[in-house]
Amino acid sequence: MLRFSLEATDPSCRARAGRLHTAHGEVETPVFMPVGTHAAVRGLTPLELEKTGAKILLANTYHLAERPGPGLVAKAGGLHGFMSWDGPILTDSGGFQVFSLPKKEIHKDGVRFKSEVDGSKINLTPERAIEIQHGLGADIIMPLDECTPYPATLKHATRGVENSLRWLNRCIETHISSNSAQALFGIVQGSTFPELRIHCADSMVELDLPGYAIGGVSVGEGLDELKRIVDATEPRLPKDKPRYLMGVGLPEDLVESVQRGMDMFDCVIPTRYARSATIFTRRGKIRMTHKRYRRDFFPIDPSCACYACANFTRAYMHHLYQSNEILGTILGAIHNVSFYQTLMTEMREAIVDKRFMEYRKVFFENYASAASA
Numbered sequence: 001m002l003r004f005s006l007e008a009t010d011p012s013c014r015a016r017a018g019r020l021h022t023a024h025g026e027v028e029t030p031v032f033m034p035v036g037t038h039a040a041v042r043g044l045t046p047l048e049l050e051k052t053g054a055k056i057l058l059a060n061t062y063h064l065a066e067r068p069g070p071g072l073v074a075k076a077g078g079l080h081g082f083m084s085w086d087g088p089i090l091t092d093s094g095g096f097q098v099f100s101l102p103k104k105e106i107h108k109d110g111v112r113f114k115s116e117v118d119g120s121k122i123n124l125t126p127e128r129a130i131e132i133q134h135g136l137g138a139d140i141i142m143p144l145d146e147c148t149p150y151p152a153t154l155k156h157a158t159r160g161v162e163n164s165l166r167w168l169n170r171c172i173e174t175h176i177s178s179n180s181a182q183a184l185f186g187i188v189q190g191s192t193f194p195e196l197r198i199h200c201a202d203s204m205v206e207l208d209l210p211g212y213a214i215g216g217v218s219v220g221e222g223l224d225e226l227k228r229i230v231d232a233t234e235p236r237l238p239k240d241k242p243r244y245l246m247g248v249g250l251p252e253d254l255v256e257s258v259q260r261g262m263d264m265f266d267c268v269i270p271t272r273y274a275r276s277a278t279i280f281t282r283r284g285k286i287r288m289t290h291k292r293y294r295r296d297f298f299p300i301d302p303s304c305a306c307y308a309c310a311n312f313t314r315a316y317m318h319h320l321y322q323s324n325e326i327l328g329t330i331l332g333a334i335h336n337v338s339f340y341q342t343l344m345t346e347m348r349e350a351i352v353d354k355r356f357m358e359y360r361k362v363f364f365e366n367y368a369s370a371a372s373a
Helices: 046-051 061-066 070-075 078-083 095-099 126-136 154-178 194-205 222-236 251-259 269-275 307-311 314-322 326-352 356-367
Strands: 003-009 016-022 025-029 031-036 057-059 089-091 104-107 110-114 121-124 186-188 212-214 243-245 264-267 278-281 284-287
Touching: 003 326, 016 326, 025 031, 025 326, 031 269, 031 326, 046 326, 061 070, 061 095, 061 126, 070 078, 070 126, 078 089, 078 126, 095 104, 095 110, 121 126, 126 154, 154 186, 154 194, 186 194, 194 212, 194 222, 212 222, 222 251, 251 326, 251 356, 269 278, 269 326, 278 326, 307 326, 314 326, 326 356
Parallel strands: 031 057, 031 264, 057 089, 186 212, 212 243, 243 264
Antiparallel strands: 003 016, 016 025, 104 110, 110 121, 278 284
C-alpha cells in the first residue's frame, strides 16, 4: 500500500518536498511521470527511460483495455512484467480519453461509447474501470470521473462533480471488496468554478483516500485559469497526502504548480514535442528543423548531461529531423524527458533549501529569454 511522507516545505510559498513509498520503490516529490499510453513511453526503452531519472510512469487504462486487454496483461504479471518496468506505475481511469470522444452518452451509471478498435458498444462503469485497473496491476489507480471540458456552464460542471462523487463511491466499494493493495486516489472536478472545486474536494477528503488529484485541467483553460483552479482547490487537500495535478504540462506550468503545493504531474508533452522536433532547454523551446541549426555544432542543450546532449550536436539533430530519421525522435525524447526530470530534481532541492521563490525567479528570467518554437 502507498504511503506518503512530507519532508520539507518552503515558508515563502506552498511548495513542498515529500516521498512516495510504494511496493515498487520510493519516489521523491515533486515528481513528473512520463506517459506510456500503450504501456510504452514513445521513443524510449525502459532502460533509457530509467537513465533519464524517471522513477514512476503513467499508463492509460482506456487504451490498454481496448488493446491488448487487462486479462492478457494480468497473465503477463501485470504492467510491471508486461512492459519490463520495475518502478512504480500509475494508471488513469480512462475518463479523460472517453470524454474526449465525439460521440458518447453520459448517464448516472457511467459512459457508453463505441470502441475505436472494432466499433463495438462499450459501457464503462465505475466498477468496470476499477476491475480493469486491478488487472493492469498499477501501484496507484484512479476512479472513473466526468472530465468537464472547457469552457463549461455551471450546470454542466455541477453535473460533472455529482457524477464524479457518485462514481467515486462505487469505485471505492469495488476496490475494497477485492482486497487490492493498490492505492485509489480521488479526482477533484468542478471546472473553473471555485465553489464547485471546494465542494468536490471537501466531499472527497471525508473519504480519507491515499491521495487526491485535481482533474479537468489542461483542457484549454490556459495557465492563469490553471493557477486559479489550483489556488482554490489545494488548500482543501490534506497536507499529509500526495496531490496530483493531472495532465500538466509545460515547464512553466510545473514551476507555477509546484509553488502552489502540488506534488505529482504527468503529460505527453516531452515525447510528443520530441516527435515534432521541439526541444526544451534552459532558455526555452527550440525547433530543431529551423535552418539556424544546420551548421550549429553546439550540444543540444549545453547545460544538460543527458546521453543526447553529451554525444550529439544541434546540426546532427537538425539533419535527423530533416531526413525523417527515427533517431531524431529517440534522442529528442531522451533529452526532453531528462530535462523534465532535472527540472523536478532542482525544484525539490530548492524547496529543501528554502529558496524556491529564488529558483522560480531565475527559471523564468532564463526560460522566457529564448524565442519560442
